[in-house]
Amino acid sequence: MWRRYRPLRIISPVAFLIIWEGVVRLDEVNQLIIPAPASVLRTMIDLTIDGRLPWAIIASLNRVLQGFIYGSLLGIVLGLLVGWFRAVEDAVDPLVAATYPIPKSALFPLFMLWFGLGETSKVITILIGVLFLVLINTVTGVKAIDPVLLKAARDLGANQRQIFTKVVIPGALPNIFTGLRLGAGMALILVFITELEATKAGLGFLLWESYQLLLVKQVFSCTIAFGILGILSSWMLQWLERAVCPWKRV
Amino acid sequence: MRHLRQRYPLGLVGGGASAYGLSLIMATILRLKDIGKVWHIERTKEEVMALGGISLDVEQGEFLILVGPSGCGKSTLLQIVAGLEEPGSGTLEVTRAADGQKQTGMVFQEFALFLWRTVLQNIVFGPEARSVPKAQREADAQKLIDLIHLRGFEHRYPHELSGGMRQRVALARALANDPAILLFDEPLASLDAQTRKVLQVELVRIWQETKRSCFLRLGPAGSRKSCRSGFQDPGASQVAARPNCSNTFRSESGKRWTVH
Ligand SMILES: Nc1ncnc2c1ncn2[C@@H]1O[C@H](COP(=O)(O)OP(=O)(O)OP(=O)(O)O)[C@@H](O)[C@H]1O
Ligand SMILES: [Mg+2]
Numbered sequence: 351m352w353r354r355y356r357p358l359r360i361i362s363p364v365a366f367l368i369i370w371e372g373v374v375r376l377d378e379v380n381q382l383i384i385p386a387p388a389s390v391l392r393t394m395i396d397l398t399i400d401g402r403l404p405w406a407i408i409a410s411l412n413r414v415l416q417g418f419i420y421g422s423l424l425g426i427v428l429g430l431l432v433g434w435f436r437a438v439e440d441a442v443d444p445l446v447a448a449t450y451p452i453p454k455s456a457l458f459p460l461f462m463l464w465f466g467l468g469e470t471s472k473v474i475t476i477l478i479g480v481l482f483l484v485l486i487n488t489v490t491g492v493k494a495i496d497p498v499l500l501k502a503a504r505d506l507g508a509n510q511r512q513i514f515t516k517v518v519i520p521g522a523l524p525n526i527f528t529g530l531r532l533g534a535g536m537a538l539i540l541v542f543i544t545e546l547e548a549t550k551a552g553l554g555f556l557l558w559e560s561y562q563l564l565l566v567k568q569v570f571s572c573t574i575a576f577g578i579l580g581i582l583s584s585w586m587l588q589w590l591e592r593a594v595c596p597w598k599r600v
Numbered sequence: 601m602r603h604l605r606q607r608y609p610l611g612l613v614g615g616g617a618s619a620y621g622l623s624l625i626m627a628t629i630l631r632l633k634d635i636g637k638v639w640h641i642e643r644t645k646e647e648v649m650a651l652g653g654i655s656l657d658v659e660q661g662e663f664l665i666l667v668g669p670s671g672c673g674k675s676t677l678l679q680i681v682a683g684l685e686e687p688g689s690g691t692l693e694v695t696r697a698a699d700g701q702k703q704t705g706m707v708f709q710e711f712a713l714f715l716w717r718t719v720l721q722n723i724v725f726g727p728e729a730r731s732v733p734k735a736q737r738e739a740d741a742q743k744l745i746d747l748i749h750l751r752g753f754e755h756r757y758p759h760e761l762s763g764g765m766r767q768r769v770a771l772a773r774a775l776a777n778d779p780a781i782l783l784f785d786e787p788l789a790s791l792d793a794q795t796r797k798v799l800q801v802e803l804v805r806i807w808q809e810t811k812r813s814c815f816l817r818l819g820p821a822g823s824r825k826s827c828r829s830g831f832q833d834p835g836a837s838q839v840a841a842r843p844n845c846s847n848t849f850r851s852e853s854g855k856r857w858t859v860h
């Protein structure tokens with residue numbers, strides 16, 4: 351989509367970095383707590399060259415992707431069924447209502463007891479977090495479909511299965527993507543939390559270890575890496591949404 | 601218009617027409633007996649009587665117009681005829697097609713286009729649902745696109761169209777299914793005078809060439825003063841047949857109207 355070039359979008363973050371760098375150089379703040387951007391960048395490059403940052407990212411991404419993909423698929427399928435079939439809604443709704451408010455990070459210790467200290471408990475924690483968000487938004491999407499569209503489909507001779515595949519699913523897609531975007535954010539939060547325990551790999555682990563050694567530049571590097579992962583995931587989802595929902599002006 | 605003649609062969613009659621023991625020419629295709637409908641609004645515990653005591657026979661090839669003030673139940677009646685709402689009381693008989701296929705096709709007041717489908721994809725929805733081969737249903741759709749003057753807009757999405765264009769797509773989508781009874785809920789409301797005139801002529805021509813029953817619902821009855829029509833209080837719909845209202849809608853059957 352053609353967009354008017356807006357210089358402020360670039361000027362503003364660059365100005366922010368310059369001011370930050372300047373303030374730190376003037377020794378106005380304690381560099382041990384707030385390092386200058388340039389020195390953080392240098393640390394990031396060092397961490398990348400010695401391989402610790404890339405490996406940490408790979409370990410975390412592995413957990414995030416598994417949890418996100420399984421969680422989304424489950425959430426979409428369940429959400430479509432719950433939204434469309436009364437009986438499924440009656441069966442699932444009370445369970446969701448009862449378990450949704452529990453912070454997913456609070457479930458992680460239980461999952462470690464049940465599934466061990468390995469990858470499984472981490473992936474499942476992420477999966478559950480993503481699942482709920484995608485599920486709830488998918489249900490909303492199905493329910494938000496204009497009833498007159500269902501009537502129109504019926505009037506044109508579509509049977510129940512065709513109404514489901516040709517009207518309900520595409521009609522719910524915009525909300526499904528809202529769920530996916532929220533789910534991606536949740537997956538990054540949860541991967542961090544699960545990496546505080548029982549692992550020696552991952553971005554969360556590296557960040558936490560750096561903090562304990564008071565390596566503030568490394569803490570910043572990891573934080574920035576998390577931020578970049580967040581931006582990349584939202585770009586990818588946007589791209590996917592444009593490809594899947596071309597009728598929507600994203 | 602030649603393609604229309606091919607698409608809608610003359611003399612089509614639902615297979616069950618003779619069930620009434622009527623001749624093919626004057627086959628009753630639709631029979632409403634004492635139709636009533638009360639809407640229950642759960643939120644306010646209200647009951648709205650939308651329709652009461654509607655009786656009507658519609659014959660093959662008739663052109664009927666439904667008039668009445670806003671909120672008197674015209675849309676409700678059309679939806680009942682289309683089988684999309686249950687009548688609260690009374691009976692509805694629609695002559696079945698030989699293949700058991702749905703006989704009615706509706707153009708909704710709110711257009712009800714599928715936002716995620718292009719113009720072409722909207723038009724082929726019905727044939728697609730009936731598993732008409734892709735090549736054939738798209739070829740048919742192309743003819744309809746010419747009919748509604750939307751050549752060049754086939755691959756636009758509904759939100760990229762004007763209100764009148766959307767309405768024309770809704771019309772073409774209903775026609776694509778080739779229904780024996782066309783139900784138009786305010787079919788020409790948001791069109792400019794010129795396009796409306798074109799489509800009026802087209803509608804009449806489709807109707808004349810195919811001897812299909814049209815069951816129209818026009819805009820506010822006041823806009824067509826020459827129409828013989830009755831008015832009633834909200835809560836009772838009027839059904840009026842078509843005397844010579846205007847040049848464009850000249851009806852051959854010049855029919856009685858039954859109501860109440
Ligand atoms: N789904 C519904 N639930 C409850 N009440 C309804 C519903 N649909 C229609 N009604 C009520 O039934 C009555 C008739 O509505 P209907 O839509 O058939 O009117 P109409 O004749 O088509 O009016 P208009 O010319 O404004 O389109 C109205 O009083 C309306 O409030
Ligand atoms: Mg109406």
